[in-house]
Amino acid sequence: MSNLIKYSTLLITLFIFTGFSFSQNERIEVFGTLTEKSTKQAIPYATVVIKDSVTNEVFSGATTDEKGAFELATTKDEFIIEVSFMGYSNLVISEFTVEDGKIDLGKIELESESQTLDEVEVRGEVSKTVFKLDKRVFNVGKDLSSTGMSGLEVLDNIPSVNVGIDGDISLRGGAGVQILINGKPSVLADESGNALGTITADMIESVEVITNASAKYEASGTAGILNIILKKEEKKGWNGSITANTGYPDNHSIGVSLNRRTEKFNLFTQLGGGYRKQPRFSESRNFNKITEETILSEGENFRNETFFNITLGTDYHINDNNVLTLSGNYALELEDQPSETEFSYLDSNGDLISNWTRTEVTDAINPKWQYDLNYKKQFRNNKEHSLQLSALGSFFGKDQNSQFTSRTNAGLEENRDQRTATNFNKVDYTFKADYMNPITKALTLELGSQYVINNVGNDYVVEDYVIDEYVIDQNQTNDFEYEQNVLGIYSTLAYEKEKWGVKGGLRVENTELNTFLVNTEEENNQNFTDFFPTLHTSYKISDKISFQAGYSKRIYRPRLWDLNPFFNISNNFNIRAGNPNLLSEYTDSYELTSIYRIGKASFSSSLYHQYTTDVIERVSTIENNTVYSRPYNVGSNSKIGFETNGKYIPTKWLTINADFNFNYFDRKGTFQNQNFDFSGSQWSARLTPKFKLPYDIDLELTGRYQSGYETVQGETSDYATLDIGVRKKVLKGKVMLNLSVRDVFQSRIRESFVSQETFENYSYGLRSRQIAFGISYGFGKGEAMNYTGRRR
Known part of the structure; x- marks a missing residue:
């Protein structure tokens, strides 16, 4: 009897590891389409990754195309799928069905972060504005009239901001505006010359409009603060x-x-x-x-x-x-x-x-x-x-x-x-x-x-x-x-x-x-x-x-x-x-x-x-x-x-x-x-x-x-x-x-x-x-x- 138990245990263990080995070598394809929940419009260039469910190690990743579609694959067994995009709440998918080595997620809806307490987003094809507890973030990316223009002219397209023909900047009609680059004073935003002229619209990711700043920001600027965020990619x-x-x-x-x-x-x-x-x-x-x-x-x-x-x-x-x-x-x-x-x-x-x-x-x-x-x-x-x-x-x-x-x-x-x-x-x-x-x-x-x-x-x-x-x-x-x-x-x-x-x-x-x-x-x-x-x-x-x-x-x-x-x-x-x-x-x-x-x-x-x-x-x-x-x-x-x-x-x-x-x-x-x-x-x-x-x-x-x-x-x-x-x-x-x-x-x-x-x-x-x-x-x-x- 003891030999039977020993050999049976060995056989079961061998079967488990063999099955695990086979599953490791099997390629699983994951695909679907990403849309916005409120408008049902496709979301292009969003990030989709396959991660280890315990360690969060990234196994593979992809970005959605113009129609919101994505496709990626993995040979791992224990994993979760995470979908993320700037301005939206992250979505983690842990329950799915594998059929014939494929996972069809169908239409996935991302929810705007406007559903959270401290951030509301108004989203569309033109530049979008995200509302946070102490600021508004104006994303410049798709603003058509900024083509070929300088940073000064980009500011002129921001709600609440006005730029005079002499380059004078006002916020809600007030002239005491503090200009920052990536959250800090910068020679690129200096008023000593046409400094913002050397920044082009293509270099700017977003502009933060801060009309009532928290104590974290320097106190300069009675009308408020304009913080220009420059682009920087982080893709492999x-x-x-x-x-x-x-x-x-x-x-x-x-x-x-x-x-x-x-x-x-x-x-x-x-x-x-x-x-x-x-x-x-x-x-x-x-x-x-x-x-x-x-x-x-x-x-x-x-x-x-x-x-x-x-x-x-x-x-x-x-x-x-x-x-x-x-x-x-x-x-x-x-x-x-x-x-x-x-x-x-x-x-x-x-x-x-x-x-x-x-x-x-x-x-x-x-x-x-x-x-x-x-x-x-x-x-x-x-x-x-x-x-x-x-x-x-x-x-x-x-x-x-x-x-x-x-x-x-x-x-x-x-x-x-x-x-x-x-x-x-x-x-x-x-x-x-x-x-x-x-x-x-x-x-x-x-x-x-x-x-x-x-x-x-x-x-x-x-x-x-x-x-x-x-x-x-x-x-x-x-x-x-x-x-x-x-x-x-x-x-x-x-x-x-x-x-x-x-x-x-x-x-x-x-x-x-x-x-x-x-x-x-x-x-x-x-x-x-x-x-x-x-x-x-x-x-x-x-x-x-x-x-x-x-x-x-x-x-x-x-x-x-x-x-x-x-x-x-x-x-x-x-x-x-x-x-x-x-x-x-x-x-x-x-x-x-x-x-x-x-x-x-x-x-x-x-x-x-x-x-x-x-x-x-x-x-x-x-x-x-x-x-x-x-x-x-x-x-x-x-x-x-x-x-x-x-x-x-x-x-x-x-x-x-x-x-x-x-x-x-x-x-x-x-x-x-x-x-x-x-x-x-x-x-x-x-x-x-x-x-x-x-x-x-x-x-x-x-x-x-x-x-x-x-x-x-x-x-x-x-x-x-x-x-x-x-x-x-x-x-x-x-x-x-x-x-x-x-x-x-x-x-x-x-x-x-x-x-x-x-x-x-x-x-x-x-x-x-x-x-x-x-x-x-x-x-x-x-x-x-x-x-x-x-x-x-």
């Missing part, structure tokens, strides 16, 4: 894309993005270069009410740029829980700015005293570089339990020379020949440490600190042509030194349950600011410490309705060009200058947001209130018929507003996006015995219908309107514009052909009027219509890789 093998654009006025660029993913390394690079011409027509009128004399000007100027940009970097995955990233960027701009402006000088009777033409020839070389070292550790107990350390350094330089000559056409001889030279250097360093600990499933603690160092030197020389030689103008020449150091520490605590959540935080920042005018030995030294509390909460009533509320305190520190008293004299009768004695603005911001769905439509609506003290306003004065515009701290501003964003998908071939913003403001303040108390309102609207046409053609129209509004000394006019984008898919979507026309009717203007007791000033600016055609090709999507905690 070689991956990349090539994009070429051409347009009129001259707008030509080519970009290459390459990525190589191995088990330990992720190598990535982006190369770009191009040439663009930016013509602008402008006119102005200065009327001196004391002398009743008038200065008229009208002309066209160009900003022509040749630019190059290269980014190199690598992620080194030390192990499953530690990643080290080193990246660097170098960009070079070569500027050429020719212009020609005609001036007329009229007496009190309107008779011509003199008429002359002023010509400008400006050349500049702008090198910029940046490096970023980042270390991230994820703890074994939870992938969200992490420590991240980073160091960033950057440099921006400008070597510029301008020559101004005058030619008298009629009347008195007008000799205002001048030349200027600028030697500008800006060096920044940022050091950050961020720690996150999910103490329980509901409770999360965040701690961190940041130290930012800014050093600037601006040597500016103006020379006037006097009696056959150039003589330095001591009134406009000086060397300006600027140094600002900001140390911040923060802590947040979040408690989130299925239906509701709350997140509170406190940030403390110490600011040390020093400015020095070398020639005049004028100094402005400031050292102050501020506390910035934040509070956010959310409540989910149902799957279709949820609410969010938030409070934060913000600061707007005067930036370099607000403080620098030296200026560009292209139009030497209308001059913008800085003020080295400016103080910081402070804003208390309150916001209540509702996110809801009604049938085929989804909306996000917000009520907000902002109260700002020591508001920085540009105030104009007149001296010898020349109008100077300088910033000053002028009183307070109380603003209450309403904003709504919506999407409606009535049919499969039509998607409509719209956003509307209205605010009422009450200004209080005085300046040099002038009373600047007044109230007013402004509003803006944007409507973007997208049509899916036959033959894989998409058509997108974007119409927008910006109302006029009252300023401290006058008013700014309204304008309306229309953009058009067309896209054609070729070779099953691997090749994209894009055509865009921005400002179809050339109606985007900047028009302002200032009226004071002693003078009047009118200014008008218009940029030309832009037409661009682009072609892009993506290759090597490769096998999907999935590492714990490394998905972006």
